[in-house]
Amino acid sequence: MRRMKDKLRHDLILVAAVVLCAAILFCVFYFTRSEGERVEITLNGKLYGSYPLSENAVVDVDGICTVTIKDGETFVSSAVCRGQVCVHHKPISQSGESIICLPGGVTVRVTGKGGVDFTV
């Protein structure tokens, strides 16, 4: 009887240990899975530059427009085109969001895991 109880106790310890390990591994994978959001700028379909969203920066895209990264958001702060649609676009911060400057062929996109794949 005592041996049975001991065996049960040991089994429970074993199960608890496995669950604990699984939980630790889950946390490690979950909290380290993303390298953080980045701002990817493409010019005429080709990658112009990739910048961390967490670091403030001002990027001059070939004299066509200026992309500003500030306080975890990014926006087109100026552009040489007449329409200025991209300049009027609200700042973006979530993975999958993008701002497009059609006349200049510039795309500003926030990338990273956990966001949307595309935005309409």
Next chain:
Amino acid sequence: MKNAKRICAALSALIVLLTFASCGKTQKRYSVTYADTFDTVTEFSAYCDSEAQFDRACEALHGELLRLHRIFDIYNEYEGVNNAATVNRLAGSQPVEVPEELIELLGVCKTFYGLSGGKLDASLGSVLSIWHDCRESADRLPDMESLKEAAKHTGFQFVKTEGSAISFTDPGLSLDLGAVAKGYAAGKAAEAVKRTGVQSFALDVGGNVVTGGAKPDGDWLIGVTDPEGGLYTKLAVSGLAVVTSGDYQRFYELDGIRYHHIIDPDTLYPASLYRSVTVVCESSAYADALSTALFCMSVQDGKALAQSYDAEALWIKADGSAERTAGFASYER
């Protein structure tokens, strides 16, 4: 000691299990961006076994988009093909033989012209070209008399198709396929991708999203833009098209007033009922046509039209409130 051995054994098994689980995911995600078709940016993502497989899919996709861009272009003509620009130049005086895709797209336009009570009007080219010029210069509004004069030369009753030839019975008429061409082309491009054997993919032709089979970890997640900034909602879809027509996509501002690109054929001015309309349905061409038509229609009429195409729709109004068809929420996450 015995317990320690057991724990070590269990941990080893767990590690082996995790290793094999991660090895099972052999497909990798690849992405590419194009900026040379339909006056917009195209983004394509797919899960492929190899970069070579992805390259083949890209070649098929880009080739199809370039081919259709040339056929539907209303601004430029190309050697060896009678396209929409050729039709606009010649169809008032003679029938013009065109590729079958142009006939098919015109058929879609004609159907939606009737179903939407003329709100989706691809024969509105004469009016839209005036707005286009004003948007390009961004320093003036169209003269209402000019718009009314141009509007006299619109209407699908003046567009005739016979076999593969198009003619206009009104020489002043011109086509503008902007409301449907991108959606139609995105659908055809998706078919071209599937023919290469790639099944798990999504492409975005300037806000016209077409999704193929699901990603390895589930549905594709499509964000619907909040006109006031950020995302209004997220949609989980696979094997469906998602298209939004919004007043924030193409516009210009004059004296603090925004004039966008979706013109109501009845008022000849930008439609002002909603900030945006998003449509989810199986056909990319229909989703594109519906989103434009619904943008100019009452919600009640729009819901009836959407229902007839098994489409779901979301209307975002100026005050931030929204209307949905009955099944739209089932896609929201």
